[in-house]
Structures are given as C-alpha cells and as structure tokens.
Amino acid sequence: MNEPTSGGGQVRAVIAAAVAAGVPAGLVYAAAAYVIAMPVLLEAEVFETGVHAGHAAHAVQVAVTGAGLGRLLWGLAGAVGMGCGLALVLTPLVRAMDRAKPGAKPGWRTGAAVGALAFVAVFLLPALVTLPGPPGVEHGPALAARQGAWVLSLLLFAAACGAGAWARAVLLRSGRGPREAVLGAAVLGLLVWAAGVGLFLVTTGFDPAPETGYVPDALIVRFAAATVVCNAFLYAALGAFIPPALRRFGP
Amino acid sequence: MGIVTFPVEEPMHLAPNTSARPRASAAQAALSNLVPALMGIGLLALIGFAPYPAVHDAFHDVRHTAGFPCH
Numbered sequence: 001m002n003e004p005t006s007g008g009g010q011v012r013a014v015i016a017a018a019v020a021a022g023v024p025a026g027l028v029y030a031a032a033a034y035v036i037a038m039p040v041l042l043e044a045e046v047f048e049t050g051v052h053a054g055h056a057a058h059a060v061q062v063a064v065t066g067a068g069l070g071r072l073l074w075g076l077a078g079a080v081g082m083g084c085g086l087a088l089v090l091t092p093l094v095r096a097m098d099r100a101k102p103g104a105k106p107g108w109r110t111g112a113a114v115g116a117l118a119f120v121a122v123f124l125l126p127a128l129v130t131l132p133g134p135p136g137v138e139h140g141p142a143l144a145a146r147q148g149a150w151v152l153s154l155l156l157f158a159a160a161c162g163a164g165a166w167a168r169a170v171l172l173r174s175g176r177g178p179r180e181a182v183l184g185a186a187v188l189g190l191l192v193w194a195a196g197v198g199l200f201l202v203t204t205g206f207d208p209a210p211e212t213g214y215v216p217d218a219l220i221v222r223f224a225a226a227t228v229v230c231n232a233f234l235y236a237a238l239g240a241f242i243p244p245a246l247r248r249f250g251p
Numbered sequence: 252m253g254i255v256t257f258p259v260e261e262p263m264h265l266a267p268n269t270s271a272r273p274r275a276s277a278a279q280a281a282l283s284n285l286v287p288a289l290m291g292i293g294l295l296a297l298i299g300f301a302p303y304p305a306v307h308d309a310f311h312d313v314r315h316t317a318g319f320p321c322h
Contacts, residue, residue, distance in 0.1 A: 010283030018287055037316045071312070078313030081298050088291025092284035099280070123318050132318040135311075139320075146320035147300055223315075230316050251283060 013251040018091040019084055020249050021241035026083025029234040030076045037226040038075075044134035044223060047214035079234075086122070086238055087245075090114050094242050095250060106243035106250070115239020123231040126153040127224075129197055131208045134223040136215045140207045149206060156196040164189030 094114050098106045130146045130153075133139070139146060164185035171181035200206060298310045299319035307314070307321070314321040 006279070010279055011286045014283050014287045015290070018291070033312070033316045038312065041312060041315060074309045075312045078298055078310040081294055081310075082313060082317060085291045085294035085298060088287045088294065090291075092288050096284055127318045130318070130320050132315065132320070134315060135321075143320055143322060150320055227316055227318055231318065251280075 010251040013249060014091055014095065015088065017242070017245040017249040018087040021091065021238060021245035022084030022087030023080055024083075025087060025234060025237035025241050026080030027076075028237040029083055029230065030079035032230045032233040033075065033079060034072070037223070037230050040219065040223045040226050041134055044136045044215055044219055046136075047219075048136035083234065083238065086118065086234070087242060090118055090238055091242050091246060091250075095246060098246075106246040108240070108243055111239040111241075111243040113239075114242070115235045115237075118238065119231060119235035121154060121157040123235070124228075125157055125193065126150045127227070129153045129200075129208055132224070132227060133220050134215060137220060140209075145204075145206060149200065149208075152200060153193075153197065156193045159196065160189035160193040163192045 094106055094110050097110050097114065126149075129149050131139075141149075167188040168181045168185035171184045172178070176184070201208075297306065299314055299317065301307070311321065
C-alpha cells in the first residue's frame with residue numbers, strides 16, 4: 001500500500017479500492033441473483049398482477065424495465081451498484097480494523113470477518129424484522145414504516161456492537177479469558193438488539209408477518225431461501241475482494 | 252600496510268526515512284474513511300429506498316433480492 005499524504009489522495013485511493021472490489025462482487029451477485037432468485041421472482045410476479053391490478057407504479061415498471069435484455073441490464077446495474085455501495089462502506093472498515101495492527105496489511109481474515117458481519121447486519125437481521133417477500137406479497141404496515149424498521153435494525157446492530165465491545169472490555173479487565181469475554185460480548189449484543197426490536201414491535205404494533213394474499217406460502221419460503229443464498233454470495237465476494245483491492249489500490 | 256576499511260552502507264529497510272513527505276495525519280485518515288462510507292450509504296439509499304417511481308422500477312428486482320422493503 002502506498003501512503004498518499006493528501007486527504008484527497010487518500011479518499012481517491014480508498015474509493016478506487018472499493019470500486020475495484022465492488023464491481024466484481026456486484027457481478028457475482030448479479031449472476032447468483034439471475035440463476036437463483038430471478039426464476040422464483042418471475043414465478044411470483046404472476047401473482048403480483050393480481051395484487052397490483054390498476055397499480056400505476058407497476059405499469060411504469062413494465063414500461064421502464066420491460067422483460068428480457070432491458071430488465072437484465074437494470075438488474076446488472078443494480079447489483080453492481082449494491083456491490084460498490086457496500087464496498088464503499090466496508091472498505092474503510094477493513095482498513096480501520098487493519099490499521100489497528102501496526103505494520104499489518106489487509107488480510108483475508110479481516111475481509112471474511114467484515115463480510116460476515118455485514119451479511120448479518122445489513123441482510124439477515126433486517127430480514128428478521130421486515131420479512132422480505134417476493135413481488136405480489138402484501139404487507140400490513142406501510143412501506144415507510146417497514147423501511148424505518150429496516151433502518152432501525154441497522155442502528156440497533158450498531159448499538160449492539162457498542163454494548164458488546166464495552167462488555168468485552170469489562171470482562172477482560174475483570175480477569176476473564178478472551179473466549180469468555182467474546183461470549184459475554186455476543187450475549188449482551190444479542191440482548192440489546194432483541195430488546196430494541198421487541199420494544200419497537202410492542203410500542204408500535206408493527207406486524208412483520210406478510211399478508212400473503214395471492215402468493216402461495218411455499219413460493220414465499222423459496223424466495224426467502226433464494227435471497228439468503230444470493231446475499232451470502234455477495235457478502236462472501238466482498239469479504240474476499242476488498243483486502244486484495246486495498247493492497248493494490250488503497251492508501 | 253594499513254587496514255583498508257570500506258564504508259558500510261546501512262540496509263535500505265533500516266535506513267531512517269529522511270524524505271520530506273510528511274505522513275498523512277490522523278484527521279486525513281479518518282476523513283478518507285468517512286467520505287467513501289458516506290458515498291456508499293448514499294448509493295445504497297438510492298438503490299434501496301429512493302421513492303421515485305423510475306428508480307424503484309429500475310432497481311425493483313435488486314430491492315427484492317437484497318431484502319429491502321419494496322412496496
């Protein structure tokens with residue numbers, strides 16, 4: 001890694017590393033989504049026409065994306081955008097974690113840890129709160145409320161990480177071993193997240209269960225499984241690509 | 252016959268860095284982490300949350316696959 005002295009040079013180097021990791025990760029994601037999730041999604045859209053009959057936005061969707069090549073390209077652009085967006089957030093995280101170890105270069109262990117952490121924080125835990133479904137699934141809470149719940153899950157995860165770090169430090173100071181400290185940190189972090197989500201659900205009456213309507217339950221479960229696999233590919237690719245990109249392009 | 256001595260050159264990796272380039276400050280390093288992260292959050296917000304119909308429709312499939320609440 002070079003060490004650009006100007007702030008602008010460092011910013012450009014981090015962005016270059018993030019893009020170098022995000023584009024291939026996005027392509028991996030696009031391929032996984034096309035092969036694994038798209039068939040289920042298209043199957044579900046048959047039911048969406050029933051739900052959204054007369055829905056203006058859906059008519060726009062057909063006009064903009066259509067089917068076939070246009071839709072494929074928009075999907076590709078979105079997947080690469082997701083890859084780059086996540087890489088722009090995670091690359092500084094990998095860099096910051098590795099800078100804590102003097103003389104260390106970004107390694108695969110840090111990349112794997114950050115990729116796994118992001119998979120849990122950005123996909124898995126929000127999915128437990130908002131229960132993503134395929135097109136055609138109707139939800140009780142309004143879109144804005146579900147989007148708010150998604151963001152809340154992410155903020156609660158950050159709070160849980162903070163509480164876990166505090167618990168780990170306290171346990172280590174009290175003479176406990178590193179394994180006990182990590183276990184204690186994980187338990188407290190999980191409790192903070194679960195308590196926050198529970199408080200949110202109780203106080204707002206938010207019901208994450210989808211009102212399935214037209215879409216068969218089996219199709220919803222298949223789509224959920226497909227999204228888990230696709231996103232596992234995305235975050236694993238980000239974890240694998242960010243450290244070498246940082247070594248090649250990073251500051 | 253006197254002893255001939257040769258000047259011993261210090262190995263490169265032990266030589267002190269005498270270049271005039273100052274190292275980046277901690278504030279610059281923090282800024283170089285913060286700016287890309289904010290750009291990434293903006294890009295993810297656009298793809299996952301932007302309410303404009305054209306953006307929603309363009310990234311519709313990705314929103315569903317990534318687990319963003321879509322409609």
